[in-house]
Amino acid sequence: MADQSFSLTRPALPASTRRGHLSVIVTYLEMAAPPAHEPLRRPPGNLELVRANPPTWSFYRYLYDTVGEPWLWHERRRMPRKELERSILDPLVEVWVLHVDGTPAGFAELDRRMADTDLSYFGLIPDFIGHKLGPWLLDSAIRKAWEGGAKRLTVNTCTFDHPKALPLYQSMGFTPVRHVVREVRDPRIDGVLPRSAGTHIPIVG
Template identity: 70%
Template sequence: MASRPFSLTPSALPVAVGPGRLSVIVTYLEMTAPPQDDPVPRPPGDLLLMRALDPTASFYRYLYSTVGEPWLWHERRRMSDQQLAAIVGDHRVEVHVLYAHGTPAGYAEIDRRKRDSVDLAYFGLIPDFIGQKLGPWLLDQSIRMAWTGGTRRLTVNTCTFDHPRALPLYQSLGFTPIRSVVREIDDPRVKGPLPRTAGPHIPIIE
């Protein structure tokens, strides 16, 4: 779907725009130097951040679906297991999983497939763990891992489907917005891969 430049704030745009259609503002951000500030303090509790080496498609789907369903993440749900395995099984794609007391709490996906930049492709917490101050620490750790190995640029994007604190959090940890675009998409809950209960904060229009 074609996109166009947009300069208003995310709150200026309604989400539901017609039968089976949604409008979303996507904001692209970048960081051109590693963070110079001290790391975000580690939250209390039994936490472990571990890379999933050669993650199975089923495990990745669990992470992606559980983290992303409230925010209508749908692109990876449309992929076959073979398509998904080709991405997450690539040694240049890193899936780092946060465990809290032995339970998966969130993950970050770092994509190193481009020559001169690294992309923080996905980042988020499982809903049960939102509000426990894990997000800033996980993001800060992900940023620092992304800068290891040498790169000139770290990128990420967020949109108005994401948690409302996502964009301010990225900016607070050093990302700078470079552009925003508006896209209209088919609602993935209407004849799509998501259940109708997904994204309860976003109305369905039929």
Template identity: 85%
Template sequence: MADQPFSLTRPAVPAASRPGHLPVIVTYLEMTAPPGHAPVRQPAGNLSLVRADPPTWSFYRYLYDTVGEPWLWHERRRLPRKELERSIHDPLVEVWVLYFDGTPAGYGELDRRTQETDLSYFGLIPDFIGHKLGPWLLDTIIRKAWEGGATKLVVNTCSFDHPKALPLYQSMGFVPTRHVAREVRDPRLDGVLPRSAGEHIPLAR
């Protein structure tokens, strides 16, 4: 039988096969040339995008925890402080923070430590979701990646994330390259995240 053509659409999430685990589909995307479209128009309001160079551990954890809690971001909550600091203090890691009227509204993180520049984290603080900041922030960070010498830009998103995340990445020029089905231990069951996190994702049984 001939191989099925790769689908740009994320496949359906399978049922969990292990107690206490959550099924998830991770989609990997890449961009091999700078954006061909005009820059996204900056939304109205007092906006500024500032690199935290470097961020303190506590400020970084505030951004990561606040942006990521609704989507079950848990990996960096588990990292020992020293290990996380080694990463975020590396000069090849850039943490760009969006401020709205002086208040942090979101951030993006570029990791240039490998040949492929990785947009390793991106998101808005929940209070600012729905204010049309996401497309401009993403487009601006993508352009900073290329202006800083990227030769390829990669990112991944998963079925835990906001449903508009994958279409937004694609609209900016990222192309899916693979979908990977995984199962992860529900971080809410172990206290890594509060039980209230990820309200759209039922607790694992």
């Protein structure tokens, strides 16, 4: 339940206190009821939203790595293959892949293993950013979550992500419930990500 005194405004990002680490603010959001607005108009073109049921490890890693590299997604690059496979092969985890003219363009991952359904990952492959596909993909994923029996829908985003991510989630009906400040080891320093990743975030150390 959201704290009524909670500020919807994300606080200022503090400087990291440890060499080789990055400060990040993670904002957690929730949606307590299905969206009241009509479904967003489908963008023009040959679009399909298909569940990878189940995805192979290599295809999932292609999606995760390609979508996430600009935003420093690193957790599942570090995850052992067997552990990742246990997650993505679970029937309560849904990986919905957006295809444009037959080419993967992005994905949304719904995790129904807990009491709340979590939109664990969502994003577009860089080639498809700027084509007005993101809002429709997000709206479609939200509706699939509720159609599949969600009681509450959660998501989180952070200051590594696209600056439009947080306002997009809010425009779709998510409400921020808390902000958490963390320090993480820069994955580019360890070689988990290439040094060319996340060009909007300077490498320190």
